[in-house]
Amino acid sequence: MAGTAFITGATAGIGAASARRFVAAGWKVIVTGRRAERLETLVTELGADKVHAIAFDMRDDAAIDHAIAALPPAFADVDLLINNAGLALGTAPAQRADLAQWRQMIDTNVTGLVTITHKLLPVLIARKGGIINLSSVAATYPYAGGNVYGGTKAFVRQFSLGLRSDLHGTGVRVTSIEPGMVETEFTLVRTGSQAASDSLYGGTTPMTSEDIAETLFWVASQPAHLNFNTIELMPVSQSFAGFQVVREN
Ligand code: 8X3
Numbered sequence: 001m002a003g004t005a006f007i008t009g010a011t012a013g014i015g016a017a018s019a020r021r022f023v024a025a026g027w028k029v030i031v032t033g034r035r036a037e038r039l040e041t042l043v044t045e046l047g048a049d050k051v052h053a054i055a056f057d058m059r060d061d062a063a064i065d066h067a068i069a070a071l072p073p074a075f076a077d078v079d080l081l082i083n084n085a086g087l088a089l090g091t092a093p094a095q096r097a098d099l100a101q102w103r104q105m106i107d108t109n110v111t112g113l114v115t116i117t118h119k120l121l122p123v124l125i126a127r128k129g130g131i132i133n134l135s136s137v138a139a140t141y142p143y144a145g146g147n148v149y150g151g152t153k154a155f156v157r158q159f160s161l162g163l164r165s166d167l168h169g170t171g172v173r174v175t176s177i178e179p180g181m182v183e184t185e186f187t188l189v190r191t192g193s194q195a196a197s198d199s200l201y202g203g204t205t206p207m208t209s210e211d212i213a214e215t216l217f218w219v220a221s222q223p224a225h226l227n228f229n230t231i232e233l234m235p236v237s238q239s240f241a242g243f244q245v246v247r248e249n
Helices: 013-024 036-046 061-069 099-126 147-166 186-191 194-201 209-220
Strands: 004-007 028-033 051-055 080-083 130-134 173-179 230-233
Touching: 004 013, 013 028, 013 036, 013 209, 028 036, 036 051, 061 099, 080 099, 099 130, 099 147, 130 147, 130 209, 147 173, 147 230, 173 209, 186 194, 209 230
Parallel strands: 004 028, 004 080, 028 051, 080 130, 130 173, 173 230
Antiparallel strands: none
């Protein structure tokens, strides 16, 4: 059943694809992100009756408060929060990582996510709605250079499960989606290098934003008595490697 979805990080990738997927099925969407012009492109493409754009930084608490308080009545009954905004910065080992990048990941992936969630819980409870949080395979499987990024995604997974306990009896559903390789701006943002991004995805068949958007839409479309706690997915071309061992002699 169609409703209203609040999608963070909707300027590109999974967020933008999700806006398109939900609107195609008759939903209204509130799209948020830092780049206002990209959000406006979605409004133009999908229609102002279906898309309400709000530009803010996930780290700006006052701007988030203002945006939620100023939701037009047609978009105020939020049924679904898709916590998609998040980023990875850097691939250096912890001992050489940039502390400012670590803090930015925590600010966005953890503090921003819990802030939006906290502010929208009253309406989500009133609507018996749902929350879908974008975690990652990095929540479960550590890899070199994943350090704080993986830590933030483990937080997202565990926070999602904790929310389920707290929201027991409210009818609100919570799902942690944990994708592996999806070709988006993710690696470009992480490395600052188009060449690094092209080389990571080159010769593989990574998942697409549309693959994940379809998964989110499927989760949201399940009967109200069903809760998918976690969903982990990867492209066939990605799997697991082993442990590493230091040999001293
Ligand atoms: C990132 C997943 O597999 O691209 O969330 O590192 S992966």
